[in-house]
Amino acid sequence: MKKWAYALIVMAATLWGIISIFVKGLAEYGFTTLQIVAIRVVLSAIILTFYFAIKDRQLLKIEPAHGKYFIGTGILSIAFFNWCYFTAMRETSVAVAAILLYTAPAFVLLLARLLFGERLTTGKIAALVVTFFGCALVVGILPSPQGAMPLYGLVSGLGAGFGYALYSVFSKFALRHYSALTVTVYTFVFAAAVMLPASGLWEVRTLLFHWPVVAYSIGFSLFSTILAYLCYTVALAYIETGRAAIVATLEPIVATTVGIMFFGEQLNNWQLLGIILVIAAVVSVQRNRE
Template sequence: MSRNMSMISIAAGAALWGIIGLFVTFLYDYGFTPVQVVAVRVSSAALLLLIYTYFNGKKDLRINWKDSHYFIGTGIISIVFFNLCLFIAMEETSIAVAVTLLYTAPAFVTIFSRFLFGELFTGNKILALAITLIGCSLVVGLIPFSGFSLSLYGVLAGLGSGFFYALYSIFATYALRKYSSVTVTVYTFVFASIAILPFAGLGDIKSTFTLPAVWLNIGGIGLFSTTLAFLLYTKGLEKIESSRASIIATIEPVAATLLSFFVFREILTSWQLAGFILVVTAVILVQRRPRSPFAKRKAS
């Protein structure tokens, strides 16, 4: 795959992540709760990834079960709670607002990495944190304050999605020291499925599973916005460095915003749009390589 095709692959994967709100919204219309949507997403993705990995490299399915704590971190603490918070935010606010709040994740990663891995605070990172804070304040209506119109529960859930999504990077950093990215991803969804399926209450809505439209949306969220998105993004990383890939991936909130406007007629105010642009700018800024640090690594 050429470098240009790799960039297209990453962009396509990010765009598929961005349209997840389409499937989530329709599943809500059929009576699914956020917990049930998370359950069908992670379980369908786990099944598809297991099948894909089995036929493309069985060695990636081998793990030492003593390392299960890695996948409890990536699968349960991160993926389950990240998805749950994201889908609650979509239900309580809007697709565009929810995905914008999700993109606070790089800011959380920056803070976590400073204290856990000793990564430097740089001018770009500090500026990105400030821009993220201002951008989110604009999106949720704190600036300019004219009465808080959004659901506080939804806003907190949106910020929670960014927090738990950031934790994935932290837990995955440790897991990737022993396993390939494919192995980590497969078992992340396997552990997530094992954790949430017993509590999802899918049996309470078993009648809805007779509807073809329900299966189309489950297939959409599991195949397109999870499995295929991951495979395309990972394939692109073969030729594109991760920092550049993260910048290309900002197509995700753009796709989500376009979807919310053209399909669901959700409209961002001018202040919210400005906040959205600031959050995306912060994500791009935090990926740039700094010239000089503001903090020095402490001696171990």
């Protein structure tokens, strides 16, 4: 079963890596970044809630006092990092946005130090330095700052990484009381509760019934969200979290490939080196944590 577990992680990383196809497809129909985030989390929340209401209603029971954990995972993490990530895709490129998202492990190290008192070893510090250097190459600050990307794109990408890191922090508290499936369901429910009114999605509701938009929305929610998360969650029952996270670094590679093949994006040699350095740092961090 362990081989199948690794296959599931590869599947999850691939499905996450093709997110840009759905994001850019919806953007072409005039949806704003907030509306695209809303489509993802609202549809996912509806499908997940309906599924578990039929399969096992016990998974939907939570204590009201624990809502604070899902405010963290759903609103401060999922809603925020999705908005930042999709904004970074628009302002930079799919490949650059994906690699900035993968600064998350570096933020996790820093947050774990501040909140949980985890020790920063020499290996962890080295990984942080390599991550910073790799990102500097990807965004163009190095070797020459003349070709650097707009500040807004850079901040959005780093915001995505920070928001993604927050999920590890808040879910750590939530998982003390609930299963991973319950945490996933309520993460999207809480994110949807905020994003639906904030996005103004109802103002463009007529667009939602166009068949291409329906196809993009269902693919976005069903494949790159629900199926991806379920694959990853099931696999975690059979392999260590650290190993799973290492395999999941396939995601930015897939995202880069999609950007080049579907959207005609180009990367110079320095950017490619930066991507390799960031992925190497992520692998190093996960091995260290394991």
